[in-house]
Amino acid sequence: MTDNKGILVFCEIKEGKLAPIGTEGLGIGKKLADDSGQELSAVLIGSGISGIAQEAITFGADKVYVIDNDALKIYQADSYLMAFEGLLGQITPQIIIFGQTDIGRELAPRLAFKLETAATLDCVDLSIDADSKRLLQTKPVYGGNANAIYVTKTDPQVVSIRTKAMTPLEQDSSRQGEIINISVAIDESLIRTRHIESVVEEVSGIKIEDADVVVAGGRGIGSVEGFAQLEELAKLLKGAVGASRPPCDNNWIADTVQVGLTGKIIAPELYIAIAISGSSQHLSGCSGSKNIVAINKDPEANIFRQARYGVVGDWKKVLPAFTEKLKELLAS
Amino acid sequence: MNIIVCVKQVIDPEAPPQSFQIDSATNRAEMRGASPVIDPYGEYAVEAALKIKDTVGGKITIITMGNNLLREVVKKPLAMGADGLILLEDEAYESGDSWTTAQSLAAAIEKVAEYDLILFGREASDTNAGQAGPGIAEILGVPCISIVRKIDINEKLARIERVTTDGYEVIEVNLPAVFTISNEIGEPRYPTIKGIMGAKRIEPIVWKPGDIGLGPAKMGATGGKAKTRQLFQPEHEGKCEMIEGETPEESAENLATKLREAKIL
Numbered sequence: 274m275t276d277n278k279g280i281l282v283f284c285e286i287k288e289g290k291l292a293p294i295g296t297e298g299l300g301i302g303k304k305l306a307d308d309s310g311q312e313l314s315a316v317l318i319g320s321g322i323s324g325i326a327q328e329a330i331t332f333g334a335d336k337v338y339v340i341d342n343d344a345l346k347i348y349q350a351d352s353y354l355m356a357f358e359g360l361l362g363q364i365t366p367q368i369i370i371f372g373q374t375d376i377g378r379e380l381a382p383r384l385a386f387k388l389e390t391a392a393t394l395d396c397v398d399l400s401i402d403a404d405s406k407r408l409l410q411t412k413p414v415y416g417g418n419a420n421a422i423y424v425t426k427t428d429p430q431v432v433s434i435r436t437k438a439m440t441p442l443e444q445d446s447s448r449q450g451e452i453i454n455i456s457v458a459i460d461e462s463l464i465r466t467r468h469i470e471s472v473v474e475e476v477s478g479i480k481i482e483d484a485d486v487v488v489a490g491g492r493g494i495g496s497v498e499g500f501a502q503l504e505e506l507a508k509l510l511k512g513a514v515g516a517s518r519p520p521c522d523n524n525w526i527a528d529t530v531q532v533g534l535t536g537k538i539i540a541p542e543l544y545i546a547i548a549i550s551g552s553s554q555h556l557s558g559c560s561g562s563k564n565i566v567a568i569n570k571d572p573e574a575n576i577f578r579q580a581r582y583g584v585v586g587d588w589k590k591v592l593p594a595f596t597e598k599l600k601e602l603l604a605s
Numbered sequence: 606m607n608i609i610v611c612v613k614q615v616i617d618p619e620a621p622p623q624s625f626q627i628d629s630a631t632n633r634a635e636m637r638g639a640s641p642v643i644d645p646y647g648e649y650a651v652e653a654a655l656k657i658k659d660t661v662g663g664k665i666t667i668i669t670m671g672n673n674l675l676r677e678v679v680k681k682p683l684a685m686g687a688d689g690l691i692l693l694e695d696e697a698y699e700s701g702d703s704w705t706t707a708q709s710l711a712a713a714i715e716k717v718a719e720y721d722l723i724l725f726g727r728e729a730s731d732t733n734a735g736q737a738g739p740g741i742a743e744i745l746g747v748p749c750i751s752i753v754r755k756i757d758i759n760e761k762l763a764r765i766e767r768v769t770t771d772g773y774e775v776i777e778v779n780l781p782a783v784f785t786i787s788n789e790i791g792e793p794r795y796p797t798i799k800g801i802m803g804a805k806r807i808e809p810i811v812w813k814p815g816d817i818g819l820g821p822a823k824m825g826a827t828g829g830k831a832k833t834r835q836l837f838q839p840e841h842e843g844k845c846e847m848i849e850g851e852t853p854e855e856s857a858e859n860l861a862t863k864l865r866e867a868k869i870l
Binding site for chain 1: 616621622623625632634642646664702703704707727728730731732733734735736740742743744748749750751752764767768769770771772773774775776777782788789792826829830831832833834835836837838839845846847848852853854855856857858860861862863864865869870
């Protein structure tokens, strides 16, 4: 084994703040640091970001490395990897934690391969093995039909964590930490991709990733009009509408609200699955929900194995009565 | 345009979850009673390659790695319209990890030598690892873009759209490059009768580890960087409470009341 020490969390930045996935990374990172008697560091990469470093300390980081460079204003894998290599020339962490985002899913494996070590992506649990002191990395495989626990033989042990699978610490402004600026030269001639533009596709109402309540429909909804009924319930509950893959493939609803391995992975307080059979690829997108309620006409539907409450029946009869009753209950 | 698509044979992810079974001795899983299939995620990469071939022409070579590969399964991309099939087929290709998988595929790609584009699905539907594409890009020293939903090729320049949480990014890159393909690229086409007949006549090329210069040090459990400690089916805590009523409407009302009482709403 090598002399690598410490736990490093790559904290993504969103709109001038730590992205929630960054605070989740620090949350699990802190636990691992405490369990293994190591230090927890964060790394921030971007341009004009030094003001955010203190925020990482309030979420548990002992040290924050800031790589602030105009050339890092927009994420590109090549330039961000250069930043990482610059940092890793100075520190040698034992564990590196990314978020399983559109950025982390690229950076984690590429960095691991550069460092001739292994990455495990989309982990839902991380812990330190009492005997070997190695990181036990639990991730869903076979589309969520099973979990696998992996152990990396080499250091650093690189992982990405599933969004909302880990709990951040309560923010505490009294926490102390050290901020270290790392100067890395970014040779722009070595960036092989050219970022032309980022396009935000607006969704009306609450974004599905942020919603506390998601009302999702499956193949059985059957039409655009059907989804309008789900929309009504979502609006009542101040939530968002979601869908499994078939409704998106059939253009009954936008692809951006697809929940599952080929879509979004969400963990709302309440997930109401309507006419969704519960394929494993879909469940891997919503199994982290605090409560799942299923409405399905097939009593054998797989979704009931995951649900806390279920109603067997035709959604066309169940949903309007459910919405009406809730209106009445919420008004009183 | 020479396009390589890496796609694997997997247990059928659409088979009913009840038929899923783990062999804890080998840490492998099977779908009882269901035949293996071409990875559905990989099919999107095949579709992306076919779309490029439709517009700018080219040759599509499929590389499939594994053991006991069923010819009728692994030939599906040929039936969809791909031109050639290389099988890395040997016991030694099994039981590795993402590291060894990428090493083997990269060695095969180097042997193919001529490539402008290397396409993957966004991840494999069995391991859900999502590392072969980025890993191979590092080994071969070519750029990599993940979760691509649209590709426009202009000579040796690709302009692509990459899926992000909020929408997408437009990125340009010179070829050769590695892309992992998202399902937004569009539904994979069905094989035509002509395609199926054509695929029957194509004999896959089989490369053993020795053919691509690989020894045990880079393969299997010894060559890997990670090991599987355990593979298991998570227990779902709590049983589902079925809410009943005389009519579907009454069940619905009871459900609403229940959620309110449980302070979930």
